[in-house]
Amino acid sequence: MTQEIQFRIKRQDSPDASSYWEEFRMPYAPAHNVVSALMYLREHPVNAQGQKVQPVAWECNCMEEVCGACTMIVNGVPKQACAALIDDLEQPIVLEPLSKFPVMRDLQIDRQKMFDALLKVKAWIEIGGGHDIHRHAPLISPDEQDVRYHFSRCMTCGCCMEACPQFHQESKFIGPAPLAQVRLHNSHPTGVYNKTERLHAIMEEGGLTDCGNAQNCVKVCPKDIPLTTAIGELGRQTTAQWFRDLFSK
Template sequence: MRETPSTIELRIRRQDGPDTPPYWETFVLPHAPDHNVVSVLMALREHPLTHDGRRVDPVCWDHNCMEEVCGSCAMLINGVPRPACSALIDQLEQPIVLEPLPKFPVVRDLLVDRSAIDAGLRKVHAWIEIDGAWDTHEPPPRIAPQQWAADYLYSRCMSCGCCMAACPQFGAGADFVGPAPLAQVRLMNAHPTGRHDKTERLHAIMAEGGLSDCGNAQNCVRVCPKAIPLTTAIGELGRQTTIQALKDLFGSS
């Protein structure tokens, strides 16, 4: 066990607005057990003093659930993209370096605009059409337990953006939708109701910025905090698009 330090030292990359230059500030807080990065930032918000005693604007960041299911607190912690709420202080190397999640435009300090994820989800039709708001006189669709277990892994995605931050093919100026929306295509295509729109989803990811733009660096699956098998989804979508292309070329069914 590492010796517990008596203080917590934070080095935070700050930025006052979307177009202003970033700068670094260091903060030292008293150590408390069971702190995570979000709770430390909350403590810092109460007394926003730099290590040399200057009073500054409190650090701005995004957080909500505190239990790694909402995905909003993702940031670069000691160089690794991960949710801040599940980053326990006593497991981190000090000084703890906090930077905004890369690849996404900075709004202020550690707060980024992650609407690119939503745009990607819209682009690939990552939802299921309801099969009628009336009684269809049919039993609910059945899913085999084995398939349910495999699909469940993808349903855990919380759109935190860590996979996109680590992806060398995703970023400003690139078309690539990124791993998270692709994994949702894998999930929705397997759903008993969602599979009716499978062709449309596959055609969407066969366009610019789709599956072809994946470079197979596979950083996504390494950094995903929910351990979603993103690269398996990409391989399965490779197979689905290959079959779809053959169907389009030679005629389906």
């Protein structure tokens, strides 16, 4: 077993600064993941040349791959750093911030664009109206529950957007994750009340039609969310919606 863990980290001191690579070495210990290793480096902020440097900045929260905060590119693959086990990774371990979002510092990125997209598509259930909100839980078949459970696991981590050729900082495309949330909430017995609004939101520029079907999203999703299935189903829903708008508005 290797006696040390080697890192090559893409760093950036501030949002406007240019990026640079820095190497780090730390003693090997079993069962490290990338976040726990970064915690060690924070305590010992010394690079491979032995110089004391500013500690590497990164974000994390849940440590169990459900919050998405620690998403970064580990050896070329976008994933959650907390779930990236050192023993499974080829060394030196290369860490980069997600490339499709503004870098705040080092591995920390500004994820606002993703939350804006969730707002845009109304990715929630309205329970404040005078309408029936199904206070007694509505009947949903186990099959449909299973499908919806998968969509509900989305943690807005950004992996799908990182891998998408249509999503980048200059594009208006909202990316696969918010689209899957439209699929999820449109199929909810209460969420369906806002189906038209959600479909209209994704029929604008930057919405569903900006998908290029490269289908990288579904391959990199850490939660196995059937993103491309959602996109196909929304193709059907939006086409029907366009005809409804044309003839009934």
